[in-house]
Amino acid sequence: MEVTVKEIREVIENAETMAEIDTLKNDIPxxxxxxxxxxxxxxLLLIEEKYEVKIPDTDTKYLQTVDGxxxxxSKK
Amino acid sequence: xxxxxxxxTYIPETTKSNYDLKEKFELDDDFIENKIGVKYHAVKDDxxxxxxxxxxxxxxxxxxxxxxxxxxxxxIVVTQNPDFNIPHTSAIxxxxxxxxxxxxxxxxxxxxSGFVYGLSNIISFMxxxxxxxxxxxxxxxxSDIVDKDDxxxxxxxxxxxxxxLISDDATLFPLDFTFGTNGKDxxxxxxxxxxxxxxxxVFSFTATxxxxxxxxxxxxxxxxxxxxxxxxxHQGSKYIVDTIRKRLKVSLVKVPFDMAEYGNTISSSIxxxxxxxxxxMPSGNYxxxxxxxxxxxxxxxxxxxxxxxx
Numbered sequence: 001m002e003v004t005v006k007e008i009r010e011v012i013e014n015a016e017t018m019a020e021i022d023t024l025k026n027d028i029p030x031x032x033x034x035x036x037x038x039x040x041x042x043x044l045l046l047i048e049e050k051y052e053v054k055i056p057d058t059d060t061k062y063l064q065t066v067d068g069x070x071x072x073x074s075k076k
Numbered sequence: 077x078x079x080x081x082x083x084x085t086y087i088p089e090t091t092k093s094n095y096d097l098k099e100k101f102e103l104d105d106d107f108i109e110n111k112i113g114v115k116y117h118a119v120k121d122d123x124x125x126x127x128x129x130x131x132x133x134x135x136x137x138x139x140x141x142x143x144x145x146x147x148x149x150x151x152i153v154v155t156q157n158p159d160f161n162i163p164h165t166s167a168i169x170x171x172x173x174x175x176x177x178x179x180x181x182x183x184x185x186x187x188x189s190g191f192v193y194g195l196s197n198i199i200s201f202m203x204x205x206x207x208x209x210x211x212x213x214x215x216x217x218x219s220d221i222v223d224k225d226d227x228x229x230x231x232x233x234x235x236x237x238x239x240x241l242i243s244d245d246a247t248l249f250p251l252d253f254t255f256g257t258n259g260k261d262x263x264x265x266x267x268x269x270x271x272x273x274x275x276x277x278v279f280s281f282t283a284t285x286x287x288x289x290x291x292x293x294x295x296x297x298x299x300x301x302x303x304x305x306x307x308x309x310h311q312g313s314k315y316i317v318d319t320i321r322k323r324l325k326v327s328l329v330k331v332p333f334d335m336a337e338y339g340n341t342i343s344s345s346i347x348x349x350x351x352x353x354x355x356x357m358p359s360g361n362y363x364x365x366x367x368x369x370x371x372x373x374x375x376x377x378x379x380x381x382x383x384x385x386x
Binding site: 018036037038040041042044045048049057060 | 106107111274275276277279280283284313315319
């Protein structure tokens with residue numbers, strides 16, 4: 001699956017978190033950038049819906065950063 | 077025509093503050109107030125059981141309504157925290173309230189969807205059996221089952237009970253109900269010893285199921301958002317109420333949020349909101365929608381109308 005950093009940043013923006021999307025770092029865990037656990041659940045749901053994938057709880061450790069999300073989805 | 081005459085609540089006066097748990101769970105005020113949405117949760121007295129809270133709700137009902145106990149023909153208790161495995165809690169409530177022996181009493185074991193299920197059940201049961209007056213209780217005391225070290229649940233739940241008086245002297249009338257179950261995922265929210273909740277799974281289930289379910293119910297009844305005065309959603313958390321509202325694309329003023337001072341009260345959350353607004357609600361259509369343990373969900377359209385207008 002072809003997924004871009006821009007797309008994932010748009011998903012995060014749509015999740016309406018407290019994170020500053022313009023300064024969001026791609027290689028730092030989102031939870032260290034004003035994204036809380038409820039926001040993460042929402043972001044993962046939005047990704048599941050957008051890309052029609054099921055992300056098991058056991059895989060969430062690979063989806064902690066923007067880069068990690070892109071890498072994970074690119075393997076799908 | 078049978079409907080809701082009035083609703084009365086019992087919310088314990090004792091509360092515990094989530095602000096006191098900030099350090100333990102590494103929380104900030106924004107998370108407490110705008111995400112969880114629970115500042116304080118209501119906690120019953122030690123040793124208080126589900127039936128005791130029902131009795132308290134009934135005592136509060138007696139203060140505002142002239143109840144002749146001899147006229148009560150049906151007593152249903154919605155709870156998943158019964159006093160005992162045997163007998164059913166409604167029998168205990170029946171005994172404590174000294175209801176007449178010709179009064180039917182049974183429990184409904186459901187969590188958050190329980191009030192909507194219970195409302196459909198009591199009205200159908202009473203109608204089919206020619207009954208005129210009945211009591212629908214909701215009562216759960218999660219303070220007995222929550223793991224106080226579990227961040228997923230320790231911040232959320234409050235104890236409460238409600239009683240809904242069903243009669244033919246009513247002002248709120250159900251128009252339609254719809255129900256759903258996904259038993260395959262029951263393990264996402266269980267209590268085998270202490271309460272366990274997979275927060276992500278329950279959030280995803282609710283965010284995807286509830287909006288579609290409500291929309292389908294409106295479509296089935298040829299109604300749109302313009303025909304609905306308010307949506308009374310189960311108060312799971314502020315985040316989930318906000319998420320459903322956004323996905324439904326309805327305005328903030330149409331979706332009450334009311335759990336900050338007492339918490340998620342399971343099947344009591346919708347009747348607590350209705351009890352507060354029952355007198356001031358203008359005539360019109362209202363949506364009730366609840367979702368949770370089971371996984372189970374239920375929605376209804378109810379109409380506020382003076383009986384003489386029917």
